[in-house]
Amino acid sequence: MTLVDRSTSAKNSTHVLMALVENKPGVLTRVASLFRRRGFNIESLTVGHTENPDISRMTIAVDASKTNATMVANNLFKLVNVIDVQNVTKEPSVMRDLALIKVKANAQTLFEINQMVDIYKAKVVDICAESVIVEVTGPESKIESIVGMLKPYGILEMVRTGLVAMVRGSGYFSGLPPAENGNGDAAAIYAEN
Amino acid sequence: MKRTGAQILWESLIAEGVEVVFGYPGGSIMPAYDALLDYPNIHHVLVRHEENAAFAAGGYARASGRVGVCMVTSGPGATNTVTGLADAMLDSVPIVAITGQVGSAFVGSDAFQETDVTGVTLPVTKHNYLVKDVRELAQVMKEAFYIARSGRPGPVLVDVCKDVQFASTDFDYDAITVRLPGYQPKLRGTNQLIRQAAAYINDAKRPVILAGHGIILSSAHDELRQLAEQGHIPVSTTLLGIGSIPASHPLNLRMMGMHGEAWANQAIHEADLLIALGMRFDDRVTGNLNTYAKHAHVIHVDIDPAEINKNVLVDVGIAGDVKRVLEQIIPLIEHQARAAWFAQIAEWQQEAQSRDILGQEDDTLHVPFVLSEIQRQTDPDREAVTVVTDVGQHQMWTAQYFRQERKDGLLTSGGLGAMGFGIPTAIGASFARPDEEIWVIVGDGGFQMSIPELATIMQEQRRVKIAVMRNGFLGMVRQWQELIHGHRYSEVNISSPDLLKLAGAYGILAMRAETKEQASEIIAEARSHGGPVLMDFVVEQEVNVYPMVAPGKALNDMLRRPVNERIASGL
Ligand SMILES: Cc1ncc(C[n+]2csc(CCOP(=O)(O)OP(=O)(O)O)c2C)c(N)n1
Numbered sequence: 001m002t003l004v005d006r007s008t009s010a011k012n013s014t015h016v017l018m019a020l021v022e023n024k025p026g027v028l029t030r031v032a033s034l035f036r037r038r039g040f041n042i043e044s045l046t047v048g049h050t051e052n053p054d055i056s057r058m059t060i061a062v063d064a065s066k067t068n069a070t071m072v073a074n075n076l077f078k079l080v081n082v083i084d085v086q087n088v089t090k091e092p093s094v095m096r097d098l099a100l101i102k103v104k105a106n107a108q109t110l111f112e113i114n115q116m117v118d119i120y121k122a123k124v125v126d127i128c129a130e131s132v133i134v135e136v137t138g139p140e141s142k143i144e145s146i147v148g149m150l151k152p153y154g155i156l157e158m159v160r161t162g163l164v165a166m167v168r169g170s171g172y173f174s175g176l177p178p179a180e181n182g183n184g185d186a187a188a189i190y191a192e193n
Numbered sequence: 194m195k196r197t198g199a200q201i202l203w204e205s206l207i208a209e210g211v212e213v214v215f216g217y218p219g220g221s222i223m224p225a226y227d228a229l230l231d232y233p234n235i236h237h238v239l240v241r242h243e244e245n246a247a248f249a250a251g252g253y254a255r256a257s258g259r260v261g262v263c264m265v266t267s268g269p270g271a272t273n274t275v276t277g278l279a280d281a282m283l284d285s286v287p288i289v290a291i292t293g294q295v296g297s298a299f300v301g302s303d304a305f306q307e308t309d310v311t312g313v314t315l316p317v318t319k320h321n322y323l324v325k326d327v328r329e330l331a332q333v334m335k336e337a338f339y340i341a342r343s344g345r346p347g348p349v350l351v352d353v354c355k356d357v358q359f360a361s362t363d364f365d366y367d368a369i370t371v372r373l374p375g376y377q378p379k380l381r382g383t384n385q386l387i388r389q390a391a392a393y394i395n396d397a398k399r400p401v402i403l404a405g406h407g408i409i410l411s412s413a414h415d416e417l418r419q420l421a422e423q424g425h426i427p428v429s430t431t432l433l434g435i436g437s438i439p440a441s442h443p444l445n446l447r448m449m450g451m452h453g454e455a456w457a458n459q460a461i462h463e464a465d466l467l468i469a470l471g472m473r474f475d476d477r478v479t480g481n482l483n484t485y486a487k488h489a490h491v492i493h494v495d496i497d498p499a500e501i502n503k504n505v506l507v508d509v510g511i512a513g514d515v516k517r518v519l520e521q522i523i524p525l526i527e528h529q530a531r532a533a534w535f536a537q538i539a540e541w542q543q544e545a546q547s548r549d550i551l552g553q554e555d556d557t558l559h560v561p562f563v564l565s566e567i568q569r570q571t572d573p574d575r576e577a578v579t580v581v582t583d584v585g586q587h588q589m590w591t592a593q594y595f596r597q598e599r600k601d602g603l604l605t606s607g608g609l610g611a612m613g614f615g616i617p618t619a620i621g622a623s624f625a626r627p628d629e630e631i632w633v634i635v636g637d638g639g640f641q642m643s644i645p646e647l648a649t650i651m652q653e654q655r656r657v658k659i660a661v662m663r664n665g666f667l668g669m670v671r672q673w674q675e676l677i678h679g680h681r682y683s684e685v686n687i688s689s690p691d692l693l694k695l696a697g698a699y700g701i702l703a704m705r706a707e708t709k710e711q712a713s714e715i716i717a718e719a720r721s722h723g724g725p726v727l728m729d730f731v732v733e734q735e736v737n738v739y740p741m742v743a744p745g746k747a748l749n750d751m752l753r754r755p756v757n758e759r760i761a762s763g764l
Contacts (some may be wrong), residue, residue: 021375029315033315037316074499080319080373080375083374
């Protein structure tokens, strides 16, 4: 017998789980309570609608240097309102985070900031005499990079949505097959696969 | 059919086959209690504290294998049930707890007797519901029963707003289908895992089966026995696994763990394969994980995937119902003699005989004697005897000395270790097994947590035999203070009222024993009496439960009772 290592030692250690949950009151509390109770270390948790009004989707980033992601998945699966859980860390997938960053700006620095925004394919979405709001979308590394670049100008405020993820390719993760979720021509979708 | 919410509650219970409900009324559940008058087929037991309503529902469930039900009011009534729910959660006991809640319009306003009960009970229930609309009530009731009893069983709480109990809607219980897309307990193992498990078992030289509560919950006794006999593999049980294989079965090594039998712990420590069936490697059975079963491969079968790889890393993990998984594995198992292994175990067993307290020549009355005497006297009727314990030394001694031949004859609080469990659990069990002799073994500490329920026992004329082991101490805590805290006794002396007078005040027959002879006599007398009986056993004050694996120690590093030279030398 070997002792369970409650962590994995990998340096770059974020694991990403996607969970489909029933869209019912209290589900978020159940998930949050589970994480607290089991002492799971969670980096970010996002919740949002899906194509099916009865189902919400969570993306959970786990700090796998402190918490075993399989244990998180198995425990999530135990919650009655959690329909499915998938660890997509090793799947080819699109991962995105969105940040709004309010940066100090004046006539001089505005030009530089705008340049930077262009390079990062970000956007200036608000502008006033003393500051601008920059909106940037992308993998976390990109956001961290632009934050680093903007820091010298003075970041007044920042908010990030947390990670959302979707696996590339024609597979889908929607709890119910399209035949049953009311979102499309099942026959056609099955034929494609 | 139009029905009020209150009627829906009772008619759902009846449709689920419920005959008895343990409860306590109050403001927010009054409409339900009013409607109860119209359902004479339901027997309501008025406990004297809501904690005991939950324990009694658990006792009923543990004894019957069916869902136990309790009903209480909002706020203090509901919060009082938390200990019973937590006990059921840790021991996988199916309960449906129905709690009244303030009117839906007042929820969230800190109304009188409003507590966020679904919030409070979230971590101690398998699932819970707050019902604010009468149209959801029947669906919720059906789901609650289904979730409580299926998969890994557990407690489900249904919090019902008062206005929902008054409101009416159409009701047709049979027409409701349970549709829980996120709830699909796994039942069978994949063929590949089954083949891997069988290969490990056939290759093992020193295997041990670890049998847990899961065997009893899934009625896999026959399969367990078949696996053990066909493969010729010794079986050790957890506390809640006692009964999964008869005590007298030659392959039964009896209980493992902190107060397990020394040879069972030694065998686990030396094993090259652990076959863990429906158990969860609780710290009380493993001791220090860093040193646990170092040479062993591990096969783990449990219905709850989250148990696998939780405390020990396994070689083969099979999430499934243990009965079905064993059915799959058994045909692949070869018989092996494993002679050296059994010889080694026999040697350990031999050595332990000379340390057994029952072999010591002394005349003092101690708990192991009382228990083995109760067992000896009840043995002819053993299939109709249920033993319930409270928590403490007497509980461990019951596990060690009341040798269970019966499949499900022991009811005890394993995971939570909740004092105050015994007496209400026995009340619940007595409704599930009305024709049986129900024995409660309880310490003078735990007994004094449950005194109010003597009134319930009398009012309901329960044939419960209460054996109080009065050592004047919170025995188990005293033992730890003696052995681990350098004999510094802190708040472990406990006095009791005169138990004969106390029982007399409730109209319960009571007897006292101070010697071994008296103990045998009052046990016989208690058995001949049809009604409830209380026995006051005045036992030796400072006896310790051995073996003991002190916290943090390796499983084979046990404190033992000294060898008795007379027995050792075979005189
Ligand atoms: C509700 C609760 N409170 C405290 C404890 C801690 N505890 C465990 S055993 C024990 C002593 C029990 O004493 P008693 O009931 O006299 O039984 P004995 O150990 O003497 O057999 C205590 C206090 C517990 N398990 N449950």
